[in-house]
Amino acid sequence: MKIVFLHHSTGGLIWDGGVKKWFKKYNKTNRTDYKISEREFPAKAPYGWKNYPYDYWNIWVNNAGEKEYLREPTLELLTPDYDMVVFKHCFPVSNILPDVGRPAVDSEEKRLENYALQYNALKEKLRQFPDTKFLVWTGAAQVRAKTNDEEGARARGFAEWVKNEWDEPGDNIFVWDFFELETKGGNHLAEEYARGPKDSHPNKNFSRMAAPVLCQRIVDVIEGRGDVP
Numbered sequence: 001m002k003i004v005f006l007h008h009s010t011g012g013l014i015w016d017g018g019v020k021k022w023f024k025k026y027n028k029t030n031r032t033d034y035k036i037s038e039r040e041f042p043a044k045a046p047y048g049w050k051n052y053p054y055d056y057w058n059i060w061v062n063n064a065g066e067k068e069y070l071r072e073p074t075l076e077l078l079t080p081d082y083d084m085v086v087f088k089h090c091f092p093v094s095n096i097l098p099d100v101g102r103p104a105v106d107s108e109e110k111r112l113e114n115y116a117l118q119y120n121a122l123k124e125k126l127r128q129f130p131d132t133k134f135l136v137w138t139g140a141a142q143v144r145a146k147t148n149d150e151e152g153a154r155a156r157g158f159a160e161w162v163k164n165e166w167d168e169p170g171d172n173i174f175v176w177d178f179f180e181l182e183t184k185g186g187n188h189l190a191e192e193y194a195r196g197p198k199d200s201h202p203n204k205n206f207s208r209m210a211a212p213v214l215c216q217r218i219v220d221v222i223e224g225r226g227d228v229p
């Protein structure tokens with residue numbers, strides 16, 4: 001079982017919280033052979049440091065095929081090499097603007113109406129690879145100083161929609177509720193979990209706490225418990 005974790009800085013901090021060590025111990029204890037690796041996706045160049053709903057749609061749906069798009073692998077290239085793909089968004093995904101009634105799948109504007117179109121297109125695409133399991137995180141949260149109450153409410157709305165409506169049992173797509181873990185049920189990254197009052201990166205203590213939770217979620221998906229509440 002080969003797993004790839006696609007991430008930027010927040011994901012890297014969780015990875016450094018002990019993901020590799022956790023899997024090494026799990027494999028030894030349970031006589032399994034789950035191999036997990038990580039990579040920055042998309043890279044800073046040439047695509048750009050953006051991993052929002054638009055960008056996954058743009059690379060994996062809009063530019064799907066057997067060729068890389070701006071040096072980034074499409075699903076046609078990833079799925080032959082990996083049995084499971086884990087992917088996420090950085091915390092600016094939570095700076096969500098109000099809807100304006102003009103949803104567009106090809107829009108980079110962070111609005112719920114655009115996210116919904118992009119996620120629904122992604123779901124249709126991911127299901128074309130039934131032999132690969134996909135685990136998507138709910139969006140990373142912002143600290144209060146980097147957002148406002150309205151954006152925070154929309155960020156929670158997006159997370160709730162992803163896990164309660166977009167995600168459907170019985171397919172090859174699963175969700176890990178990172179937003180809930182970070183916010184402790186609120187709409188912003190909890191102060192005690194943040195690297196600073198104006199820094200939405202999780203701190204080391206949170207990363208060490210979250211890493212085994214992520215690892216267990218990955219194993220539950222692999223071992224057929226992904227749809228168990």
